Amino acid sequence: MVGINLLREGLDIPEVSLVAILDADKEGFLRSERSLIQTMGRAARNENGKVIMYADKITDSMQFAIDETNRRRAIQMAYNEEHDLVPNTIKKEIRDVIRATIAAEEDGEYATRLSEAAKLPAKEKAEVIDQLEEEMRDAAKVLDFERATELRDIILELKAGN
Secondary structure, three states: OOOHHHHHOOOOOOOOOEEEEOOOOOOOHHHOHHHHHHHHHHHHHOOOOEEEEOOOOOOHHHHHHHHHHHHHHHHHHHHHHHOOOOOOOOOOOHHHHHHHHHHHOOOOHHHHHHHHHHOOOHHHHHHHHHHHHHHHHHHHHOOOHHHHHHHHHHHHHHHHOO
16 A cells, blocks of 8 residues: 555556545545546556546546546557557566665665664664654654655665665
């Protein structure tokens, strides 16, 4: 499961094959035409991608996003047919995604914490992982999913021994 903000920020996770938009008919920032198109577009990175919008009624924003997605799909399919292309999902190792995230970090906290913790003896590293997991849960509780994701990635790297 991936938070909507991460999908909207363009995080490259081609493994996402199902995008479910809850309360799609609730107009607002995350349910505007543009936001819906961006969020729906994440499923397009996967050859088996699907989008399900849960709603009581189809709003103007939803209809626009559906129509625009269908328009773009028709253009892409025509291009693929004209150039004999068969769509394939990009295959990336999770480590590649995490390393790309590290490279993109502006403040360097991620790399610094990971580097410092990686040098610790096993027992101390386990304590750091426990502390990071607690921080991650706290961040998720206050809906700071970007922070929670950053902490999760540090934990994964530490557990992998990198």
